[in-house]
Amino acid sequence: MSSFDAVTLIAISDEIVSTLIRTSFSINVRESYDLSCVLFDADGNPIAQGSYSVPSFTGTAGPTIAHMLKRFPADTLREGDVIATNDPWMGTGHLYDINIMRPVFYKGKRIGFTMSITHLPDIGGAGNSSTSAEVYEEGLRLPVCKLMNAGELNEELFDLIKFNVRVQDQVIGDIMANISCNEVGGRLLCEFMEEYGLEDLGELSRAVRDQSESVLRDRLSIIPDGEYRNSIQIEGIDDPITLSCHIVKKGPDVAIDFEGTGDSVRAGLNVPFCYTQAWAVYAIKCLVCPDTPNNEGQSRPVHVTAPKGCILNTQPPFPTAGRHSVGHFVVPLIFGALAEPLPTRIQGDVGMMNIFNVRGHHPDGSPTASLFFLAGGFGAMDGLDGAAVTPAPSNMGVVPSEMWENLMGMTVIKRELLADSGGPGKYRGGLGQQVVLRNDTGHPLTVAFMGQRTQFPALGYHGGKPGKLRVLKIDGEAVHPKGKFVLKPGTVIDVYEAGGGGFGDPHERELEAVLADVQNGFVTVAGAKDDYGVTVNLKTGTATR
Numbered sequence: 001m002s003s004f005d006a007v008t009l010i011a012i013s014d015e016i017v018s019t020l021i022r023t024s025f026s027i028n029v030r031e032s033y034d035l036s037c038v039l040f041d042a043d044g045n046p047i048a049q050g051s052y053s054v055p056s057f058t059g060t061a062g063p064t065i066a067h068m069l070k071r072f073p074a075d076t077l078r079e080g081d082v083i084a085t086n087d088p089w090m091g092t093g094h095l096y097d098i099n100i101m102r103p104v105f106y107k108g109k110r111i112g113f114t115m116s117i118t119h120l121p122d123i124g125g126a127g128n129s130s131t132s133a134e135v136y137e138e139g140l141r142l143p144v145c146k147l148m149n150a151g152e153l154n155e156e157l158f159d160l161i162k163f164n165v166r167v168q169d170q171v172i173g174d175i176m177a178n179i180s181c182n183e184v185g186g187r188l189l190c191e192f193m194e195e196y197g198l199e200d201l202g203e204l205s206r207a208v209r210d211q212s213e214s215v216l217r218d219r220l221s222i223i224p225d226g227e228y229r230n231s232i233q234i235e236g237i238d239d240p241i242t243l244s245c246h247i248v249k250k251g252p253d254v255a256i257d258f259e260g261t262g263d264s265v266r267a268g269l270n271v272p273f274c275y276t277q278a279w280a281v282y283a284i285k286c287l288v289c290p291d292t293p294n295n296e297g298q299s300r301p302v303h304v305t306a307p308k309g310c311i312l313n314t315q316p317p318f319p320t321a322g323r324h325s326v327g328h329f330v331v332p333l334i335f336g337a338l339a340e341p342l343p344t345r346i347q348g349d350v351g352m353m354n355i356f357n358v359r360g361h362h363p364d365g366s367p368t369a370s371l372f373f374l375a376g377g378f379g380a381m382d383g384l385d386g387a388a389v390t391p392a393p394s395n396m397g398v399v400p401s402e403m404w405e406n407l408m409g410m411t412v413i414k415r416e417l418l419a420d421s422g423g424p425g426k427y428r429g430g431l432g433q434q435v436v437l438r439n440d441t442g443h444p445l446t447v448a449f450m451g452q453r454t455q456f457p458a459l460g461y462h463g464g465k466p467g468k469l470r471v472l473k474i475d476g477e478a479v480h481p482k483g484k485f486v487l488k489p490g491t492v493i494d495v496y497e498a499g500g501g502g503f504g505d506p507h508e509r510e511l512e513a514v515l516a517d518v519q520n521g522f523v524t525v526a527g528a529k530d531d532y533g534v535t536v537n538l539k540t541g542t543a544t545r
Contacts (some may be wrong), residue, residue, distance in 0.1 A: 009039055009204075010051065013049055017053070023176070038050075038117075040065055041111075041204075042201060044066060055279070065101055079150065084101070085145065094320045096123055096128055106194075111193065120165075123165060125138045131484045140164040166359060166369045208293070208297070212297035220253070228340070229245065230244070231243070243261050245261075245333050247337050253303065257305045258306040261307065262311050263310055263311060268322045269482070270311055271313075276304065312327070322450040324353070325482070328353065339462075345382075348500055348503045349500065350377070350386075351378070352392070354374040358371075358410070360487075363441050370408060371399075372404060373398050376458065377430025377458070385422075401415065409441035418496060420531070423502035425464030425504045429499050432496065436493070438492045443489065444489070446484065446485070452470070452498075453498035458499065506532045
């Protein structure tokens, strides 16, 4: 064969994603796409991911399979074996994500591996929240283990999982969906081998990964050699948390050290290094080559370190359930450090995803447990306003109202964009929204918030202003953004989502853009005057400065 069709590997990964979504039981997967699917060569190198995959999961997949193959060496695996773990330090950073891998054999020879990663609706323990003091409280922790042995289910392990989770059908259903999609991926990979007359993936894998590395190293030249630093504060449980980074760019390599970052805390906010590293590599890729495929080659030029024991390199038994509420800030932290050398490539800070966990009982009495995904506004960029209510830096989907109401028995009373919430700028930050939910289950519900951007807003850049803060209320009273609360029947949750940061001087925003914002309800007449120095007359449809 004279040429490789690497695009077909991405198509195979996409089919794994499609199978996973079609067969899953939870809205975390079916609606929010809290997942990744990855193909590996026979040595465990990531070579392709599904087009719709979570960046952090994709970034942790390589280290995860290395842990799996250390426990079960590749040469000992047989057809029909399925390996899994949800260990935070071997997987994606917290117990709620299950990593499921299957070896692929072609003509009796191991040619690669498939892996899918999804967020489970429950894993027992205290439930997904920021309030636990140790990882042991957070749920069932699975070391690297076999879910299937040569095609036979490990019934004892499945029973152990069933007896430790609140929503057995959803959890076991999602695990089986992961097993099924990996089976489909393996079959398609074998068909690919047959079609192209390949006996192994080695040459193709090396070509794909080396090309990705070469492109990234070449694109890194846009960052001038030098040292860059940034430090920010974010919400903790009681006191703010400091995150710091020191970036050294030298030739075709970049080193990122999170020295100066605060220590781990006795709350479920801590971040295992695997998660930190994944977001750091992602941030650099977004800045210099967002248009190239993800695989092992992209991570080679980016060298990430963090002091052992800091909140971005936490150690057992520190709890990690809400690790995203700290780990997501790795991206804006790095963007801020490179704002000066890359002024037109960074974006205003994002309003961040807002994730909270709800568990209790449905009106029919059956147990329920699920995450509710919301989002603040996207940060503005040079030449582009931020999108409203857009998840970032992770890309899960916002939960549809109808699905949430059917699953949980809560009523979504209102979803409405918040005028003036986006940071003013020559390019405006994305709007947040108000979301109002009522407990109509007839039973108490427990809600655990993991909110960010309640004290420290999404910053604007190059003259852009910050977005509005997030506010969480229960029955009209503001509550702790990382607290756990019991909602009596009829209780109302009111969420005001954060706006994204603006980009550029607001007084340089075109009059037509300000007028359109006011006409569309994105900016009020008063906001146009105060933030942009523009007087809008809605009756005449005119704007003056």
